[in-house]
Amino acid sequence: MPTPLFNGRDLTGWTQYRIEAAAGTSPPWTVRDGLLVGTGVPTGYLATEAEYADYTLAVEYRFLPNVQKPNSGVLVHCQKANRQWPC
Numbered sequence: 001m002p003t004p005l006f007n008g009r010d011l012t013g014w015t016q017y018r019i020e021a022a023a024g025t026s027p028p029w030t031v032r033d034g035l036l037v038g039t040g041v042p043t044g045y046l047a048t049e050a051e052y053a054d055y056t057l058a059v060e061y062r063f064l065p066n067v068q069k070p071n072s073g074v075l076v077h078c079q080k081a082n083r084q085w086p087c
Contacts, residue, residue: 002058005048008034013050019043045075 005013009031016029019042028044030037036046063070 003052006036011046013048014046015049016046017044019045047078 007013011029011031014029016027018025018028025042026039028039028042029046030039057074057076059074061074
């Protein structure tokens with residue numbers, strides 16, 4: 001039975017990290033119309049609060065036409081430490 005990681009409403013179950021500490025900026029990840037939206041500004045990532053093992057991850061993503069350097073941003077099976085990048 002699949003375990004959904006994203007509820008489509010908010011970021012419950014996730015921790016958001018900003019790489020660039022920019023005062024007054026919006027977070028790099030938001031929920032809009034049931035979708036997880038990453039702006040890429042400031043640079044940051046999300047990490048699940050729970051740990052998972054022995055899994056298959058299914059992800060759907062899309063890039064907007066005006067994105068010059070597309071990147072899905074999916075990092076799989078990273079370490080717990082919150083460093084510049086967790087992997």
